[in-house]
Amino acid sequence: MKHPMRRWLTLVFILSAILMVSACKKKTAPPPPPPPPAPPAPTASLSANPDTVEKGQSATLTWQTTNATDVSIDGIGPVEPNGSKSVTPTDSTTYRLIAKGSGGTQDATARVTVNAAAVAPPPQPSLTEQQLFAQNVKDIYFDYDKADIRADQQASLQAGARFLQQHANIRITIEGHCDERGTTEYNLALGTNRADAVKNALVQGGVAGDRIKTISYGKEKPFCNESNESCWQQNRRGHFVYEQ
Amino acid sequence: MEQKSLMKRIAAARNHLVLFTILILAATAAAQDWIRTGTGLGVEKIRLAASDFKPATQDPKNTDLLKTFNDTLFNDLDNAGIFDLVSKSFYPLQVPGQPTELKAADWSASPAPNASMLAFGNLGVAADKVTVQGWLYDVKSTSTSPQVLGKQYNDNATAEAVRVIAHKFADEIIFRLGGGIPGIAESKIYFVSKRSGNKEIWAMDYDSANQHAVTHLGTISLSPRISPDGSRLAFSANNKTGWDVTMYSFDLNRIVSFPHFGGMNFSPSWSPDGAKLALSSSRNGYPNIFVIDASGGNPRRLTSGQGPDISPIWNRKTGAQIAFVSGRTGLPQIYTMEADGTNVQRLTDQGYAVSPNWAPNGQFLTFSWMRKYGPGEPGSNDLYLMDIASKQWVQLTHDAGRNDSPCWSPDGRHIVFQSHRTGTDQIFSMLADGTNVKQLTFSGDNSQPDWSWK
Structure with a gap:
């Protein structure tokens, strides 16, 4: 029971992160127009550039508001309605801007992620580990009817192997997938060889084989459902699934 | 325009009468091959008529069950691949429900229906049981015993049971006229x-x-x-x-x-x-x-x-x-x-x-x-x-x-x-x-x- 709950929490986290980021990037849509006499509601946006810094480096916060009389950023204090400011956070920080006006209150957030410099990261909660997994362990793509690792996939494979070596607790499943062309049974066999090829490459890259399960889905679970080469290429892959 | 023809005849397994005649005509080297294969090509198919079975009782269930039976039987014989099945539009107006009603000359008449064989019979429901009587007659035979097959089936009066009876009767006909190879109607x-x-x-x-x-x-x-x-x-x-x-x-x-x-x-x-x-x-x-x-x-x-x-x-x-x-x-x-x-x-x-x-x-x-x-x-x-x-x-x-x-x-x-x-x-x-x-x-x-x- 623990495992699905964790996955669910991860999903919630990722979704909320997406919501937050999009709130920074886009102008927030104004609320439905109030009755004519009511004053217009304030709008606010806040962004950080860059949004990821090494420890000790600075990032610039930039904000715009409208219809606001009282604008402040948590941790910085009152600011001009529109402006920018350099910040040097010591840890990853979420900045929150609050714009108050006669039409109401609007807030906006921006996060600056601080990477610890070369120091071993503190034990990560599993949510973050799964995100890191997704960032570092990329699916491996194959040529038509082939199960050997393409030269242009070696970099992805090496990066994935490095990450898995550094995170020895992670167990994975490699799914072998094929495009829609050809017959069901042969594609299942081909997908088996693709998953095995990726596993063997990881094992050669120093990842313990007993951490890796493989399964073939042939053409049974495509990522993309159109009948063209770009879609077929999407479906010819060894797909990594985080198991722990 | 070189035209090549290759004809190959392969006798199927020893006890099978099925002949595959494979005819390959390669019109030109660049054109697509034209290929015709057949079960029993060159062998004349038996011209078979299968008249709708008639009700044998007054039970109201007869109508639906007869339709199921007649459709299933005709379809099985049509699917068999060994008959030239005579279209029902050529059949005489009066169809027999039993041998005494059969006028063989009406069925063998040329040019139509020109049947060699006729399958016919009756179906009757009584007290939720169905009885089916079916015959196969050689309508071109001049002998005193033109009957090839006579069968009776009894079961519950359900559509499913009647479908199975039709399959069984079809398989009897196919077995008898198809060189002793069992039919597939029950497969x-x-x-x-x-x-x-x-x-x-x-x-x-x-x-x-x-x-x-x-x-x-x-x-x-x-x-x-x-x-x-x-x-x-x-x-x-x-x-x-x-x-x-x-x-x-x-x-x-x-x-x-x-x-x-x-x-x-x-x-x-x-x-x-x-x-x-x-x-x-x-x-x-x-x-x-x-x-x-x-x-x-x-x-x-x-x-x-x-x-x-x-x-x-x-x-x-x-x-x-x-x-x-x-x-x-x-x-x-x-x-x-x-x-x-x-x-x-x-x-x-x-x-x-x-x-x-x-x-x-x-x-x-x-x-x-x-x-x-x-x-x-x-x-x-x-x-x-x-x-x-x-x-x-x-x-x-x-x-x-x-x-x-x-x-x-x-x-x-x-x-x-x-x-x-x-x-x-x-x-x-x-x-x-x-x-x-x-x-x-x-x-x-x-x-x-x-x-x-x-």
């Missing part, structure tokens, strides 16, 4: 259907009636193969750790336990004695062909190397050979080997060749082939028939979408297959020469048909 077809959302194993009568789900696993179930005696169904099912050969018992109407081998286990196939299964297993690494006992024990590996090797199928006549598919040289090709793994022979030399299936006579393989395949060569995906001894092949489907997973009927006269010709995968049947194509499924995606052994 079943097992297949994969996604109509309920997941790929499950389904079953239907050979004529598409009575379609129903066999499995309800909620994952992915593929590659159904019914045992020769019809009691067990082997297939491959997806689970959390891989793919397992899974066994369904029709005696118990449930899935029965079967050993887990680990790895990917695909495409089980029965030996004709029902004692063994061939399958593709990656238990030792690469997908290779294994043979196991029908209980799941005593695994023996027949092929080795990277393969992948898949889709083994026993020679259902001899049990001595196994055909399979391998990608050992690149695109998949069809191979045969002895049942102990020796004497591996490659049958196809190009393209993408998969899904082999043996004819009941043990001499022919059908399979799915994209003969010209690769970048810039979209190639059509058609069904072919190959004579194993000579490696001569003929094309059975033409210009009709992607065709795959052919499987022979027990009488060797029909092939069931999946085709994408309507835009989705559906099950079709045809005569073994590629004619008389009939669509059997219409709902959802349907694939990988397997015809029962009897």
Whole structure:
């Protein structure tokens, strides 16, 4: 029971992160127009550039508001309605801007992620580990009817192997997938060889084989459902699934 | 305009009267081959009339049951592939319900109906029981005993029971007039259907009636193969750790336990004695062909190397050979080997060749082939028939979408297959020469048909 709950929490986290980021990037849509006499509601946006810094480096916060009389950023204090400011956070920080006006209150957030410099990261909660997994362990793509690792996939494979070596607790499943062309049974066999090829490459890259399960889905679970080469290429892959 | 013609006549198995006449006319080197194959080409088909059976009682149930019976019987005789079935529009107005009412001259009259044989009879319901009397008469006979067949059937007065009676009577006629080869009207077809959302194993009568789900696993179930005696169904099912050969018992109407081998286990196939299964297993690494006992024990590996090797199928006549598919040289090709793994022979030399299936006579393989395949060569995906001894092949489907997973009927006269010709995968049947194509499924995606052994 623990495992699905964790996955669910991860999903919630990722979704909320997406919501937050999009709130920074886009102008927030104004609320439905109030009755004519009511004053217009304030709008606010806040962004950080860059949004990821090494420890000790600075990032610039930039904000715009409208219809606001009282604008402040948590941790910085009152600011001009529109402006920018350099910040040097010591840890990853979420900045929150609050714009108050006669039409109401609007807030906006921006996060600056601080990477610890070369120091071993503190034990990560599993949510973050799964995100890191997704960032570092990329699916491996194959040529038509082939199960050997393409030269242009070696970099992805090496990066994935490095990450898995550094995170020895992670167990994975490699799914072998094929495009829609050809017959069901042969594609299942081909997908088996693709998953095995990726596993063997990881094992050669120093990842313990007993951490890796493989399964073939042939053409049974495509990522993309159109009948063209770009879609077929999407479906010819060894797909990594985080198991722990 | 060089015109070459090659005519090849292959007598089917010794006791079969089925002759495959294979006529290949290659018009020019560049043009597409023109191929015509047939069951009994050159042999005149028996001209058979099948008049609607008449009610024998006054029961109100007669009307519906007669329609079911008459439709089923006519369709079975039409499907048989050995008759020139006389259209009902040529029939006399007065049809017989029993021999005393028969006026043979009305049926043999030339030019129409010009029948040689007539099937007729009656059906009557009484007290929820149905009685069917059926006859087959040689209407051109001048002898004093023109009766070829006389049968009586009794059962509950249900549509299902009446359908079975019609199948049995049709099979009697086909057996009697078709050279002693049992009919297929009571045979079943097992297949994969996604109509309920997941790929499950389904079953239907050979004529598409009575379609129903066999499995309800909620994952992915593929590659159904019914045992020769019809009691067990082997297939491959997806689970959390891989793919397992899974066994369904029709005696118990449930899935029965079967050993887990680990790895990917695909495409089980029965030996004709029902004692063994061939399958593709990656238990030792690469997908290779294994043979196991029908209980799941005593695994023996027949092929080795990277393969992948898949889709083994026993020679259902001899049990001595196994055909399979391998990608050992690149695109998949069809191979045969002895049942102990020796004497591996490659049958196809190009393209993408998969899904082999043996004819009941043990001499022919059908399979799915994209003969010209690769970048810039979209190639059509058609069904072919190959004579194993000579490696001569003929094309059975033409210009009709992607065709795959052919499987022979027990009488060797029909092939069931999946085709994408309507835009989705559906099950079709045809005569073994590629004619008389009939669509059997219409709902959802349907694939990988397997015809029962009897």
